[in-house]
Each structure stands twice: as C-alpha cells, then as structure tokens.
Amino acid sequence: MPSYLIIGASRGIGYQYLKHLSSEPSNKVVGIARNRAAVQSRVDTDKLPNVRTIQGDLTDAASLNAAAQEAAEYTGGAIDYLIINGAYLSEQTLFLKPTDYIGQEEFFLDELTSSMNTNAAGVLYAINAFLPYVRKSSIKKVVVISSGHADTELVGIADVTEAVPYAISKAAANILVAKYAAQFKDEGLIFLALSPGVVLTMAPSLDNLPPEVSAAYERMTKQFQKYEPSFKGPMTPEQSVAMQLKVIEGVTINDSGAFLSHLGTKRWL
Numbered sequence: 001m002p003s004y005l006i007i008g009a010s011r012g013i014g015y016q017y018l019k020h021l022s023s024e025p026s027n028k029v030v031g032i033a034r035n036r037a038a039v040q041s042r043v044d045t046d047k048l049p050n051v052r053t054i055q056g057d058l059t060d061a062a063s064l065n066a067a068a069q070e071a072a073e074y075t076g077g078a079i080d081y082l083i084i085n086g087a088y089l090s091e092q093t094l095f096l097k098p099t100d101y102i103g104q105e106e107f108f109l110d111e112l113t114s115s116m117n118t119n120a121a122g123v124l125y126a127i128n129a130f131l132p133y134v135r136k137s138s139i140k141k142v143v144v145i146s147s148g149h150a151d152t153e154l155v156g157i158a159d160v161t162e163a164v165p166y167a168i169s170k171a172a173a174n175i176l177v178a179k180y181a182a183q184f185k186d187e188g189l190i191f192l193a194l195s196p197g198v199v200l201t202m203a204p205s206l207d208n209l210p211p212e213v214s215a216a217y218e219r220m221t222k223q224f225q226k227y228e229p230s231f232k233g234p235m236t237p238e239q240s241v242a243m244q245l246k247v248i249e250g251v252t253i254n255d256s257g258a259f260l261s262h263l264g265t266k267r268w269l
C-alpha cells in the first residue's frame with residue numbers, strides 16, 4: 001500500500017498526480033495545497049478515491065510541519081514518495097531576458113526573492129518537514145519537480161534567454177537535491193530533481209487559445225526545435241505524469257542527487 005504525497009496539488013501537473021495515483025486503489029495519496037477547500041471540492045467532483053487533502057504552503061514552514069503530522073496519521077506513519085511540485089511561476093518574467101532588467105533592478109530582486117522563497121527555500125522547508133516520515137519508509141523517494149530551464153546546455157542551444165528568476169531558482173533547487181542526496185546516501189534515501197518536459201497546463205488544449213498565447217507557443221516550439229528537431233509542442237499533463245512516474249519508479253540509490261527529465265535521461269525534450 002504505497003503512500004504518495006504531492007505538494008502543490010491544486011491544479012496542473014500536481015492535480016494530475018492526484019488523479020493518476022488515486023486510480024490505483026491500493027495507493028494512499030495526499031494532496032497538499034494552499035487552498036485545501038478548493039482542491040477538496042475538485043477531488044469530490046471528480047470522485048477521486050484514496051485522496052486526503054491537507055493545507056500547506058511552501059513558503060510557510062510551520063504549515064508544512066503541521067501538514068506532515070496530519071499526513072503521517074493518514075498514511076500510517078511512513079511516506080514512501082514525497083513529490084514537491086508547487087512552484088512560483090511568474091507571467092511577468094516569462095518573456096524577459098537578463099538585460100530587460102536594466103533600470104528594473106528592484107523588480108528583478110522582488111521576482112528573484114519570490115522565486116527563491118517558493119522554489120528553493122520552500123523545497124528545503126518541505127523536505128525537512130516530511131523527512132522523519134520518509135525515513136520510516138522502505139521506499140524513501142523524494143522528488144523535486146525541476147525544469148529544463150535549469151539545464152545550461154538546453155539554454156545555450158535553444159537560446160532560452162527568458163524566465164530568468166525562475167530558472168535561477170530551479171537551478172538552486174537542483175543543487176539542494178544534490179546536497180540532500182550527499183547527506184543521506186548512507187541511509188538509502190533517494191533524492192531526484194525531475195523535469196516534467198513541456199506540459200500544457202495553462203489551458204485544456206492548444207485549440208481556442210488567445211492569439212498571443214498561441215503565438216507564444218509557436219515561437220517556443222520553433223526555439224526548442226533547435227535543440228530537438230522532432231519537438232512538436234507541449235504534451236498533456238496525463239502524458240507527462242505517466243512518464244515521470246516511470247522515471248520515479250526506476251531510480252535507485254545510484255541515481256540519488258541527479259537531475260533527470262521525464263525521459264529518464266539528460267535530454268529535456
């Protein structure tokens with residue numbers, strides 16, 4: 001009866017984890033969200049079995065400590081898979097490159113602080129809060145959802161100049177994962193930074209998007225084709241989560257601390 005705990009489970013990839021994992025009746029699934037009532041209502045509407053929702057915010061260590069205790073009561077004491085998915089994603093910085101911040105240093109620092117608070121510090125708060133229960137598991141897997149934005153080779157080949165504060169915070173999360181892996185390798189805990197690929201989470205499908213969003217996706221697809229000529233565009237959350245779970249299942253202590261993609265490799269698209 002494996003237990004899975006997803007932090008940042010309200011929508012997008014996080015909610016898809018709840019849907020996918022709860023379809024296996026023997027799983028115990030916990031979804032942590034800033035707005036518990038909203039995700040609970042979605043879980044009720046979708047009639048997802050075996051899902052416990054709990055309030056928790058990555059920027060609030062106390063909320064995560066309380067959530068950890070409540071979650072462990074539900075799972076029976078151990079947490080087998082801790083998946084830290086929630087992230088600060090800023091639409092304002094999505095298309096800004098480093099020099100766009102000339103004269104906007106305060107704005108840059110605000111965005112960097114928000115990104116680091118959730119995507120790096122929040123990851124540390126979350127791992128520290130849930131660690132006692134992960135240690136009680138025989139599986140002991142901690143997965144931090146990262147991004148290809150943090151890969152220097154992809155950035156260089158595909159000219160990914162944008163989303164600077166976000167990319168910095170994801171690179172920070174990757175090194176944090178490596179630090180935890182180093183600290184806990186003798187205990188058999190497995191830490192993984194995992195890129196989910198390019199996933200359509202802003203809308204149900206590519207059809208009927210506002211023209212500016214459609215144009216942005218087309219630009220991004222051309223850009224990414226410089227890195228991977230066969231890249232056709234974003235996949236669905238269903239496709240991504242199924243691929244991520246295969247990677248999570250397959251990793252062993254020898255992979256601990258790695259940064260891998262949904263393909264289980266260092267190819268990001």
Ligand SMILES: NC(=O)c1ccc[n+]([C@@H]2O[C@H](COP(=O)([O-])OP(=O)(O)OC[C@H]3O[C@@H](n4cnc5c(N)ncnc54)[C@H](OP(=O)(O)O)[C@@H]3O)[C@@H](O)[C@H]2O)c1
Binds near residue numbers: 010014035057084088
């Ligand atoms: N979609 C992609 O193409 C893509 C590519 C690379 C990496 N990723 C990564 O995949 C993960 C999920 O992305 P997504 O596309 O599913 O994004 P999304 O649809 O925008 O969902 C973001 C999730 O993060 C949660 N969140 C934000 N701040 C939080 C906080 N302080 N505490 C707890 N939860 C918080 C949100 O909860 P609220 O509802 O409360 O805001 C929401 O559940 C992120 O780590 C992202 O960086 C996505």
